Amino acid sequence: MTASLATSGFDWVCQLVRRESAIVLAPGKEYLVEARLMPLARQLGLSGVAELVERVRARPEPAITRGIVEALTTNETSWFRDGDPFTALTGTVVPALQAARRPGEPISIWSAACSSGQEAYTIAMLLADSLPSATTRVRITATDLSRAMVDRTRAGRFSQLEVNRGLPAPMLVRHFSRVGAEWEISPALRQMVTASELNLAGPLPRLGPFDVVYLRNVLIYFDPPTKREVLRKVRQVMRPDGWLFLGAAETTLGVDDSWERVPCGRGSAYRPMKGK
Secondary structure, eight states, X not given: OOHHIIIIIHHHHHHHHHHHHOOOOOTTOHHHHHHHHHHHHHHTTOSSHHHHHHHHHHSOOHHHHHHHHHHTSOOOOOTTTTSHHHHHIIIIIHHHHHHHSOTTOOEEEEEESOTTTHHHHHHHHHHHHHOTTHHHHEEEEEEESOHHHHHHHHHTEEEHHHHTTTOOHHHHHHHEEEETTEEEEOHHHHTTEEEEEOOTTSXXXXXXXXXXXXXXXXXXXXXXXXXXXXXXXXXXXXXXXXXXXXXXXXXXXXXXXXXXXXXXXXXXXXXXXXTO
């Protein structure tokens, strides 16, 4: 890595990413910037990341700026990631919602920061297998900052390597068909999911109200004020008796006191606190 990138160039990238996505890149992440941006630099025929940064600083180009921000967002995902938030959905949350809702009333779920769609389609498969009317009753909104990830979610196609990461074989057989070298989710499940671009750090479009929100492994990338603001906005688009699932390393405690942490299956979830 060149000295220029390690100093002013790295600082500029950090400021850009924070301004556009609210993601905080801590000092010492120069190696991450280099690794994530090198493919973009090569694609543009540039000698390296330092030249890429110099080019965009001198002559801002929206498409390249977007490419930089998207390259530095984390799209790590897998099927049934962490397990508990999904077993809790069918074991605790859906029965509670069915008891509280009118027969046949729609159930609305938001997969925020959906990456390439594994979380949204995990939810769709689980509910299709456990709720007879799921394909017509359940609506899943999947959003992500990255246009490329949203496109992948809409396509519902996954490589063999991707389906090997946590997808049980019976579900693969039941809900996917082989298309060339990829696996494609069934049309019925794909129709349950609506995918769109959304920046959690910006104003939210008209959304919800949601019965369940999966906001997992997102808050860890934000500073405390941004975490608080994101949680506030999420609460505004949830039903009063809704359920919020965060990542294992995330919590509302000490960030936003308008949430109540409740046991849920083998783990926990968060619910809007009454009167807040």
